[in-house]
Amino acid sequence: MNNEVQNNMVVSLDYTARLKDGQSIDSSIGKTPLRYLHGYQNIIPGLEEALTGMKVGESHPNIIVPPEKAYGARAEATEWLPRNIFPSDGEIQPGMTFAADDESGETYPMFIKEVKPDSVLVDYNHPLAGETLFFEVTVVDVRPATPEELAHGHVHNGDGQL
Numbered sequence: 001m002n003n004e005v006q007n008n009m010v011v012s013l014d015y016t017a018r019l020k021d022g023q024s025i026d027s028s029i030g031k032t033p034l035r036y037l038h039g040y041q042n043i044i045p046g047l048e049e050a051l052t053g054m055k056v057g058e059s060h061p062n063i064i065v066p067p068e069k070a071y072g073a074r075a076e077a078t079e080w081l082p083r084n085i086f087p088s089d090g091e092i093q094p095g096m097t098f099a100a101d102d103e104s105g106e107t108y109p110m111f112i113k114e115v116k117p118d119s120v121l122v123d124y125n126h127p128l129a130g131e132t133l134f135f136e137v138t139v140v141d142v143r144p145a146t147p148e149e150l151a152h153g154h155v156h157n158g159d160g161q162l
Contacts (some may be wrong), residue, residue: 003056003142007039010155012141018134033140040153044070054139063135074130080119
């Protein structure tokens, strides 16, 4: 059996992601490893590239992923929107995420930056846009994807369900 990270394989990964200042922003340590389908853009491109060819049990202490291979450069992409277009059945707070549809029907996220009584400042950048990310990783397991996983482009649970 192939134990190397390559396209069409389900990869289980222990990782910690940090910012330049060392602040941990996400980790699987002490939790279930991250499982994803390699080669299907289920994780950021720079991390997927760095993992290609690693073997089960192999670790890498410092994978550096620049913004252009993570969440992109930070753009001037903020806008004040009327408060009444947001749900009225709950409080809206900075840090919350909402989904919006454009004229073509494509859905994209908007991140709440500031809330005033009649308006809301949204930022269309991902919160990690413009950031270089630093990963510590260990490949825990690699297995061939099932035909269903390949057809759907993502990992299913062991019983074939999502």
